[in-house]
Amino acid sequence: MSEVYEELCKNSEWHFDWFRKEPEDPYYTCNPVRFVGDWDPDIKIKDIWDVDTSGDTSGATKQYKKLGVDYSKLYDEGHFDKKLNKDYQPLIDAIGLKNPRILIHTQHPGQMHPLHLDKSYGGGHWDYMGDKKKDMLGRMFVMLDDWHPGQVIMIGTNHYTQWKKGDGFFFRWQDMPHGTCNFGHHKRPVILISGEITPTFRRYMEAKEKIIVKV
Amino acid sequence: MYEYRKQFSEWHFDKWRSDDPALLNENFATVIGDWEDELQSMKTVGLKGKMDEYRKKATGEAEKWGNTFDRYYSIQDYDPAKHPTLKSLAESFGLEDYSVKVHLQKPGQMSSWHLDKGMAGGDGSDSQAFKDKAETLGRVFIMLNDYSFGQMMQFGNRVITHWRKGQCIYFRWQDLPHCTANCGHHDRWLMHVTGVRTRKFDKLLSNPNQTIKLKEVTNE
Numbered sequence: 001m002s003e004v005y006e007e008l009c010k011n012s013e014w015h016f017d018w019f020r021k022e023p024e025d026p027y028y029t030c031n032p033v034r035f036v037g038d039w040d041p042d043i044k045i046k047d048i049w050d051v052d053t054s055g056d057t058s059g060a061t062k063q064y065k066k067l068g069v070d071y072s073k074l075y076d077e078g079h080f081d082k083k084l085n086k087d088y089q090p091l092i093d094a095i096g097l098k099n100p101r102i103l104i105h106t107q108h109p110g111q112m113h114p115l116h117l118d119k120s121y122g123g124g125h126w127d128y129m130g131d132k133k134k135d136m137l138g139r140m141f142v143m144l145d146d147w148h149p150g151q152v153i154m155i156g157t158n159h160y161t162q163w164k165k166g167d168g169f170f171f172r173w174q175d176m177p178h179g180t181c182n183f184g185h186h187k188r189p190v191i192l193i194s195g196e197i198t199p200t201f202r203r204y205m206e207a208k209e210k211i212i213v214k215v
Numbered sequence: 216m217y218e219y220r221k222q223f224s225e226w227h228f229d230k231w232r233s234d235d236p237a238l239l240n241e242n243f244a245t246v247i248g249d250w251e252d253e254l255q256s257m258k259t260v261g262l263k264g265k266m267d268e269y270r271k272k273a274t275g276e277a278e279k280w281g282n283t284f285d286r287y288y289s290i291q292d293y294d295p296a297k298h299p300t301l302k303s304l305a306e307s308f309g310l311e312d313y314s315v316k317v318h319l320q321k322p323g324q325m326s327s328w329h330l331d332k333g334m335a336g337g338d339g340s341d342s343q344a345f346k347d348k349a350e351t352l353g354r355v356f357i358m359l360n361d362y363s364f365g366q367m368m369q370f371g372n373r374v375i376t377h378w379r380k381g382q383c384i385y386f387r388w389q390d391l392p393h394c395t396a397n398c399g400h401h402d403r404w405l406m407h408v409t410g411v412r413t414r415k416f417d418k419l420l421s422n423p424n425q426t427i428k429l430k431e432v433t434n435e
Binding site for chain 1: 217230231280281282321322323324325326327328362363364365367369372374376377392394395396398399400
């Protein structure tokens, strides 16, 4: 696809065999946890970014243009706001990631985020971790609403669908190429939280059965 | 439009329920042949046919779903005289009075969740007439190149990925809503054939997973 993607692939530990089938993917855990709460799925974003300010995105913009996708229209994106989004704070607390960076993504029908690997590690946010940063950080997506047909999240060779409100999943975002698409008729809101792994989060990562957490 | 078309569908419209396998067979058949040169010789054309009232409504609806018709896929200028291998492929299912479309879905393109009108026509005033006509028609999707990551199709509640070149997908187009997207980095080629069902087609349907070497059917 592009020089940047190819370069990031070299740094990834994933196998890049799109037809390989594994009974348990060590890089991806689907639905280890469901957070149960009565939050409004229609989450508000205080400041929807006109541009991604998390780093230099000019390379990504160019690559996506080649793919026919406008980088500024992958989804509505903005930071979690403690005041406006206070109803969701118990959910954030229950996830168990320390010093988190929390983003809200609302992907509208017709939007897609093509296959990619993430380049940045928080733009300096976690540099205090030094070389261990890659393994000390975790990321979880929490689905804020039930799945609707036409909504798909790709992670490696997995295609995640039919989630329920509150379902959380974990994947090695440092290594796995991923993308999202909404070719359905309904909005798809998620909270994406990255931060330092704590014992609470590790429990979700290592869960053999789905953990239900009331928030 | 989608709501209107739903009344002719027998699907359950329950997103949590497993689908009846008779509605979809993603391994209907496998066709073996070499059509790469013919694909590469094709050019993109616009939507064929006149922009009738149905299409006008469908276009408006695509916009409602954040999409546009020209972003669904790029229809190619299939010509049976210039593309004999693909013609042979289209003929191999035994569908009569068939129509062929070759779709090139480029990265960034997607067709939103929809139901087809197919060739059943009608103005929608007689749902039974539509259903009766639709029952006589079969539709097959033939994947013209291997899957690559980021490409996907959803039929009813099933998402299909990881197809191989020549893999044929049968679905009850009159019942199953579906959508396709290419969030990957490579072109996705597909041909669909729609025509009047014959004994040969129904035999294939009741005995699927066959390998078809163009013009010749052999059991695996």
